[in-house]
Amino acid sequence: MTQYQTLIVEKDGAVDRVTMNRPDALNAMNAQLVDELQDYFGRLYTDHSVRVVVLKGAGRAFCAGLDLKERPNRPESGASGSPQAGLVSQRRISEIVMRMRRCPQPIISLVHGPACGGGFALALASDIRIAGKSARMNAAFIRIGLSACDIGVSYFLPRLVGVSVASELMLTGRFINAERAERVGLVSEVVEDGQLDEAVKPYIEEMLTTSPLGLRLTKECLNMSVDAGSLEAAIAMEDRNQILCAQTNDFREGIGAFLEKRKPAYTNS
Secondary structure, X not given: OOOOOOXXXXXXXXXXXXXXXXXXXXXXXXXXXXXXXXXXXHHHHHOOOOOEEEEEEOOOOOEOOEOHHHOOOOHHHOOOOOHHHHHHHHHHHHHHHHHHHHOOOOEEEEEOOEEEOHHHHHHHHOOEEEEEOOOEEEOHHHHHOOOOOOOOHHHHHHHHHOHHHHHHHHHHOOOEEHHHHHHOOOOOEEEOHHHHHHHOHHHHHHHHOOOHHHHXXXXXXXXXXXXXXXXXXXXXXXXXXXXXXXXXXXXXXXXHHHHHOOOOOOOOO
């Protein structure tokens, strides 16, 4: 397994528990963390041994956003540089959320403390978010002279909470706390910070009772259906997925387990 310096990846059977590990900097994204997040999520695309990913931050925060102190060549820092160099740097970061959506594994983010800017983007790019009571999230980019539309936030946020709430949060850069985030559907539930690891267990257990192919294709089809041009396009994807799954041994096992009232033993075959 790849050894990272700013990420801790703990293997728990078919579950990867991934911790951003720069607690002294509130897990702000320096160059190394950006590269390691990009590398990790890129590797998942063809790694069928991992079925679920749990993402969290060490210490007092999920992720405070980009570490401007350690990235002097970023446009955000005010340093001069060519547009070409700025775009290369920008794309290294935005590629992370694209790889998060491209990978077939569901990603569950456990959000506590600050989740700002790029940290907010990581939470939004996840499939499910569970918040600790201390969670505070915002599109911090607009507060430092940039547009709030960065790292996929303008794509994900209105789809999660609607255009009105997204407009409020992005045009002001104001924080949304855990209670309101749950109320507007941004997070699935709110628990005490110390209960986040316990709260995620039912999600993992239920996902692992599904067939590996069924779970992967569900994430893929959800991604496609969000932007489907028509009902017919969405149904075409659904029909294709069901026929693929119905040809597997796992489908026969799932039917047998249901009829026999037992837990299925899937083999990804």
